[in-house]
Amino acid sequence: MLKPLKSNTEEKYPKLYNKVLDAVGKVGNRRDNLIAILLDVQSVSPGNYISKEAMLAVSEIMGIPAQEVYEVATFYHAISTKPRGRFLIQLCRGTSCTVNNSVNVKDSLEAELGIKIGSTTSDGIFTFEYTPCFGACDVSPAMRLNGRIMGNLTQEKIRHIICKCREAAENE
Amino acid sequence: MEKASIRIDGIRIEVPKDSTVLQAARSIGINIPTLCYLEGVNKTGACRMCLVEIEGERGLQTSCTLPVKEGMSVITRSRRIREARKENMRLILANHNSDCLSCSKNTNCELQSLCEDLGMSGELMRMQGHRPVDDRSPSIVRDPSKCILCGRCIAVCKNVQGIGVLSMAERGQDTEILPAFGNSFEEAPCIFCGQCINVCPTAALTEKSEIDKVWEALENDDLHVVVQVAPAVRAALGEEFGMPIGTSVKGLMYTSLRMLGFDKVFDTNFAADLTILEEGTELLDRIKSGGKLPMITSCSPGWIRYIEIYHPDLLEHVSSCKSPQQMMGSVLKTYYAQLNGLDPRKIFSVSVMPCTAKKYEASKEEMAGGHGRDVDAVLTTRELARMIKEASLDFAALEPSATDEIFGDYTGAAVIFGATGGVMEAAIRTVADILEGAEIEEIDYEAVRGLEGVKEASVDVGGLTVKVAVAHGTNNARKLLELIREGKADYHFIEVMACPGGCVNGGGQPYISPFDKEKFNVNQLRAEALYKEDAELMLRKSHQNPSVQKLYRDFLGKPGSHKAHALLHTSYRKRNQF
Numbered sequence: 001m002l003k004p005l006k007s008n009t010e011e012k013y014p015k016l017y018n019k020v021l022d023a024v025g026k027v028g029n030r031r032d033n034l035i036a037i038l039l040d041v042q043s044v045s046p047g048n049y050i051s052k053e054a055m056l057a058v059s060e061i062m063g064i065p066a067q068e069v070y071e072v073a074t075f076y077h078a079i080s081t082k083p084r085g086r087f088l089i090q091l092c093r094g095t096s097c098t099v100n101n102s103v104n105v106k107d108s109l110e111a112e113l114g115i116k117i118g119s120t121t122s123d124g125i126f127t128f129e130y131t132p133c134f135g136a137c138d139v140s141p142a143m144r145l146n147g148r149i150m151g152n153l154t155q156e157k158i159r160h161i162i163c164k165c166r167e168a169a170e171n172e
Numbered sequence: 173m174e175k176a177s178i179r180i181d182g183i184r185i186e187v188p189k190d191s192t193v194l195q196a197a198r199s200i201g202i203n204i205p206t207l208c209y210l211e212g213v214n215k216t217g218a219c220r221m222c223l224v225e226i227e228g229e230r231g232l233q234t235s236c237t238l239p240v241k242e243g244m245s246v247i248t249r250s251r252r253i254r255e256a257r258k259e260n261m262r263l264i265l266a267n268h269n270s271d272c273l274s275c276s277k278n279t280n281c282e283l284q285s286l287c288e289d290l291g292m293s294g295e296l297m298r299m300q301g302h303r304p305v306d307d308r309s310p311s312i313v314r315d316p317s318k319c320i321l322c323g324r325c326i327a328v329c330k331n332v333q334g335i336g337v338l339s340m341a342e343r344g345q346d347t348e349i350l351p352a353f354g355n356s357f358e359e360a361p362c363i364f365c366g367q368c369i370n371v372c373p374t375a376a377l378t379e380k381s382e383i384d385k386v387w388e389a390l391e392n393d394d395l396h397v398v399v400q401v402a403p404a405v406r407a408a409l410g411e412e413f414g415m416p417i418g419t420s421v422k423g424l425m426y427t428s429l430r431m432l433g434f435d436k437v438f439d440t441n442f443a444a445d446l447t448i449l450e451e452g453t454e455l456l457d458r459i460k461s462g463g464k465l466p467m468i469t470s471c472s473p474g475w476i477r478y479i480e481i482y483h484p485d486l487l488e489h490v491s492s493c494k495s496p497q498q499m500m501g502s503v504l505k506t507y508y509a510q511l512n513g514l515d516p517r518k519i520f521s522v523s524v525m526p527c528t529a530k531k532y533e534a535s536k537e538e539m540a541g542g543h544g545r546d547v548d549a550v551l552t553t554r555e556l557a558r559m560i561k562e563a564s565l566d567f568a569a570l571e572p573s574a575t576d577e578i579f580g581d582y583t584g585a586a587v588i589f590g591a592t593g594g595v596m597e598a599a600i601r602t603v604a605d606i607l608e609g610a611e612i613e614e615i616d617y618e619a620v621r622g623l624e625g626v627k628e629a630s631v632d633v634g635g636l637t638v639k640v641a642v643a644h645g646t647n648n649a650r651k652l653l654e655l656i657r658e659g660k661a662d663y664h665f666i667e668v669m670a671c672p673g674g675c676v677n678g679g680g681q682p683y684i685s686p687f688d689k690e691k692f693n694v695n696q697l698r699a700e701a702l703y704k705e706d707a708e709l710m711l712r713k714s715h716q717n718p719s720v721q722k723l724y725r726d727f728l729g730k731p732g733s734h735k736a737h738a739l740l741h742t743s744y745r746k747r748n749q750f
Contacts (some may be wrong), residue, residue: 002336005361005482007750052353056750066750067339070352074341 004065007056019044020057029062034072037062038079047083048127055081077132085120085127086172087165089113090144094133102141108158109143125169126162178244193235193246194222202248203687205257205286207264207373208322209236210686213332214371219322220260221286224248232256258290266297267345268374269317275375276558280683282373283320303348308356310535311364311380311528311679316348319376325349325368332672334647335478337362349376358532361481361749363646365474365670366528366679379528379680382549383559389520389549390433397520398436398508399429400500400579403444404526404590404675405553407701411682412557413567418697420705423572426580428560429524430573439575440523441582443500444589444598446723447471448714450740451493452602453731455665459636464488466641466656466663469595471495473533474670474679476744478646483653484746489666492741494546496589497523497530498539500579501546502739507727508579509543516543524551526590526678529670538742552680581719584706591699592644592674593620593627596667600631600640601713607634615712621703623673623695626651628663639663645672674699 010017023040027033037058042050050073059066073079091097091106106117113126120127136142139151150161175186180197187196192215197204207219217234224235227245232253235246247253264283272278302317323340326349330336337360339352351360369377389397410421429437455467470476470491479487494502501523505516523530527550533539534547551559560567574580585601588594597617604612612633619629620640625648630639641663643649649668655661671677673695684694706712714720728736 002330002334005750008748009750055353065336067336067352071339071341074339075343 002065004059004063006060007066009053009056009060013053013057016045016051016053017057017061020054020061024058024061031062031064034058034062034064034069035076035079038069038073042079048085048088049080049083051081051083083120083124086125086169087127088144088146089126089128090131091117091128092133092136092140092142092144093130094137094140096133096137097140097142100140104155105141105143105153105158108155109162112158112162125166176240176242176244178240178242178246180246181248187240189240191240193224193233193238193240193244196240197224197235197246197248198690204235204248205289206236206686207282207286207320208324210324210327210371211690214322214324214327216323216327219264219320221257223253223256223260225250225253254290258292261287261290261292262297264320265292267299268320269302269315270296270298275318276378276381277375277683281375282685285685306350306356307380309358309362309364309380309532311531312357312362312366312369313378313380314350314357315376315378316350318374319349320374321347321349322373323349324371324373325377328367328371332647333363333365333367333645333670334650335361335363335482338368359749363474363477363481363670364529364532364679365646367671369528369679370677370681370683379552379555380531381555382531382551383555383562385549386522386551386559389522392520394518395520396435396514396518397433397522398438398504399434399522399524400438400440400443400497400504401425401429401524402440402497402526402590402675403587403594403702404678404681404698405524405556407590407676407698408526408681409553409557410567411684412554413560415568417684417688417692417694418701420701421567422705423574424567424570425556426575427570427573428556428565428567431565431570432559432563434522436576436579438500438504438579439582440496440500441586441589442579442717442719443496443503444586445583445714445717445720446499446503446740447493447496448585448598448602449720449724449731450499450736451491452599452606452714454491454493455599455603456606457732459664466661466666467491468666468668470742471589471595472529472668472670472675473527474529475646475649475668477529477532477747478649478670479653480744480747481749482650486653486656487744487746489656490744492737492743494539494740494742495530495533496586497525497550498533498546498742499740501534501539502541503723504579505541505543505546506739507723510727511578519543520548521546522549522551523547524553524556526553526675526681527671528552528679530680541739553678553682554680557682578719578722581717583714583717584709584712585714586717587702587705587709590675590702591621592669593617593622593642593667594674594699594702595669596620596629596640596642596665598714599665599667600638602715603638604631604633605713605715607636607638609634616707620667621699623693625672638665640665640667642667644669644674646670648672676702 055069142151174189205221217237222235223232225247306314326338406422410419509516531550585598627642676698
């Protein structure tokens with residue numbers, strides 16, 4: 001197997017490097033744990049994403065060429081290689097939600113946030129994107145807010161949720 | 173090898189048990205179409221062109237990956253297959269830049285050929301919106317709108333060269349093959365060897381064109397435009413004009429260059445002889461004074477970039493000599509300029525190379541002096557052919573001619589530089605005479621010739637047993653480097669060429685279809701053209717080159733002199749790509 005090139009990630013980004021070491025340590029340094037490790041590192045990274053430096057650190061520590069780590073990171077929707085907002089709103093694109101007019105939810109959120117789906121607000125607070133069905137069909141139309149499922153959405157509820165998020169962001 | 177008995181389209185045949193259905197079919201003249209398959213490099217079943225029906229199986233199978241089984245019955249040309257192939261082709265074309273007329277691979281493209289063979293007709297889906305071309309690097313250009321995601325480039329880089337610069341990123345409609353992180357090839361740990369270009373079935377990967385730069389210089393009356401041609405070019409240029417693989421077109425090549433408007437036509441082989449003098453002297457010096465051994469050649473810029481990026485701890489082993497291309501460039505802008513009373517700033521120096529990495533090499537900071545760049549523009553063999561065609565020259569009908577004086581004079585030792593083992597053999601011929609203190613007659617060192625990945629030899633001269641090794645392809649180079657690290661490499665001298673087969677298989681050589689690659693041993697045929705020229709020349713040892721001797725007498729002094737070091741030697745550094 002090809003040995004990865006050594007980068008200067010360890011000396012330039014020691015905190016990140018240690019985060020990766022922890023993530024690897026938790027599940028074991030084996031090639032088939034790559035996805036789990038990437039998801040773990042993502043969840044403890046500011047910006048809720050996997051940066052190039054994170055990929056280089058993973059590559060070095062796991063002995064997997066950076067090019068292959070990049071292939072895996074870009075392939076899965078659950079892993080983002082671009083920074084995401086403080087609040088990640090994922091609108092379900094499944095059949096149930098669609099036939100239950102998730103389009104109204106999309107329109108409401110776009111109006112409320114001032115951005116089109118698939119983007120991040122300029123203040124970096126909200127990222128709004130589609131996501132594949134996550135099985136909340138009984139409460140469709142549904143969305144996930146930082147992983148938490150919110151269903152039976154109405155315009156009222158949406159306004160309320162966004163308001164709460166904005167308050168929380170201000171108090172941080 | 174045990175045999176298996178199978179039926180293909182009703183024909184019963186016996187094939188080796190480890191064959192694939194594709195190999196079995198091709199052995200009886202059924203050339204099942206393929207786009208992603210490349211023997212020995214890529215076998216993934218990605219393009220879906222090689223589909224066949226297997227009696228008893230419901231779905232169609234990719235014959236390139238399917239092993240034969242005793243009693244298997246294969247159908248390769250039912251209506252179902254023909255329709256399936258056409259449908260898959262339509263899907264490929266829906267994501268493909270259909271502007272063939274402006275494409276550099278027009279009439280030489282595997283996708284085009286296959287469309288013709290399949291008999292595509294009717295309305296074809298057209299691509300909406302192109303992703304931008306990446307032409308940031310000095311050597312390789314990537315056009316995602318022409319990529320059919322066959323993956324051959326990834327495979328050759330990872331499995332043949334042992335590097336692996338390219339990733340298949342994203343998914344679905346967004347899938348793209350590119351260096352990790354969207355880097356340019358220069359930011360990536362790419363060595364510019366261009367093997368990826370040589371396997372690309374379309375024009376998704378091509379060389380960075382310098383044709384316009386050269387036309388402009390040729391049309392500028394103020395400039396004195398000179399050209400040097402590498403040995404490997406003459407062994408392959410004819411292929412671009414329909415000549416058989418392995419035809420040497422030396423004379424026609426020189427004439428065509430003159431007709432394109434170059435003021436002087438020289439030959440890189442002159443500088444190859446010069447390189448041997450400098451490098452041979454450096455080697456003998458290291459042997460005598462306990463310098464760093466084994467010494468490793470430095471004429472392959474892909475190899476230099478490889479060791480600078482991947483094995484910088486071993487840089488001290490590399491010879492400080494510039495490559496022949498760069499030595500020639502240096503000499504032309506100093507000695508040649510002086511000889512002819514020319515202003516070096518008005519000399520535009522062009523080289524024609526089988527190589528894409530040479531474009532990068534010529535642009536390096538250290539490859540310049542007070543006279544500007546040693547070499548101002550580098551054309552690949554393919555680019556020269558395009559210029560010849562653009563100038564409407566009937567290549568085969570030209571009158572062969574010779575080079576201009578002095579800087580086109582060379583010995584047989586120089587010509588074989590284009591083949592793996594050639595630099596080593598040339599060096600041995602000179603070093604052996606020096607050590608022995610006499611003219612050795614037997615100078616065909618067969619042990620360093622041929623296409624084996626790593627070759628070894630030892631020569632007993634002047635009381636010394638000189639041990640040498642030759643590697644081609646960076647994967648093989650790595651094996652020797654690891655031996656050096658382990659302290660097990662007791663060689664004096666090592667030749668490394670980044671491209672498998674040596675320069676005759678450089679990233680700038682004419683494109684050979686996979687079908688032809690299976691029929692002909694291309695590298696061997698091209699190399700044979702060079703060894704043949706060597707065998708027929710009167711002078712076959714670099715130190716016998718009278719023009720090189722004159723260069724030292726009149727200008728450089730002696731090999732390794734202060735002036736020689738200033739003009740003909742260089743230095744290396746570690747490169748941190750990530």
